[in-house]
Amino acid sequence: MNMILEESLRLYPPVILVKRRVAREVRLGNMTLPPSTELYISPLAVHHDPKIWGNDVHLFKPDRFECGIAKATNNTPAAFIPFGFGPRICVGSNFAMAEAKIALAMILQRFKFKLSPNYVHSPIQVIMVKPQHGVQIILEAI
Numbered sequence: 173m174n175m176i177l178e179e180s181l182r183l184y185p186p187v188i189l190v191k192r193r194v195a196r197e198v199r200l201g202n203m204t205l206p207p208s209t210e211l212y213i214s215p216l217a218v219h220h221d222p223k224i225w226g227n228d229v230h231l232f233k234p235d236r237f238e239c240g241i242a243k244a245t246n247n248t249p250a251a252f253i254p255f256g257f258g259p260r261i262c263v264g265s266n267f268a269m270a271e272a273k274i275a276l277a278m279i280l281q282r283f284k285f286k287l288s289p290n291y292v293h294s295p296i297q298v299i300m301v302k303p304q305h306g307v308q309i310i311l312e313a314i
């Protein structure tokens with residue numbers, strides 16, 4: 173379940189941009205950034221970089237996480253940042269993952285489900301990334 177959630181967060185990070193402001197002059201690669209420069213870091217872009225994830229970057233493949241995030245990102249921790257990175261990383265990340273697993277487990281204990289043929293895949297950003305037309309699923313009690 174962890175792998176499925178991680179792969180979902182990779183392909184569709186709810187937060188597609190995090191922002192940082194440079195506090196003092198800093199070298200970043202071959203650039204020198206003056207204080208107050210604003211940096212926009214896109215989890216969406218990083219998560220879809222074939223140089224990190226390979227040519228199957230756009231495919232939903234939860235098993236890429238089977239040996240953990242470090243292995244999936246070739247030891248590049250900043251390549252998987254659905255909850256941001258560093259000292260200001262999301263404080264609710266563990267809570268959010270636990271909550272999603274509990275909710276899914278409660279559904280799976282009672283139902284089988286499949287995607288409705290009416291579903292139209294159209295992720296959209298309205299503050300967070302979400303399915304534009306909702307996600308229609310067909311539940312079957314077990």
Ligand code: HEM
Pocket residue numbers: 185186187190191253254255256257258259260261262263264265267268
């Ligand atoms: C799937 C669910 C969630 C996602 C994808 C998410 C994502 C993020 C991201 C990307 C940041 C910015 C991190 C950075 O700048 O490096 C953030 C910050 C934050 N998140 Fe979340 N978040 C989620 C759920 C939650 C929940 C459930 C809570 C509270 C219970 C929460 C509370 C916060 C707070 C307080 C911050 C600001 C942390 C700081 O600036 O020090 N988040 N989140």
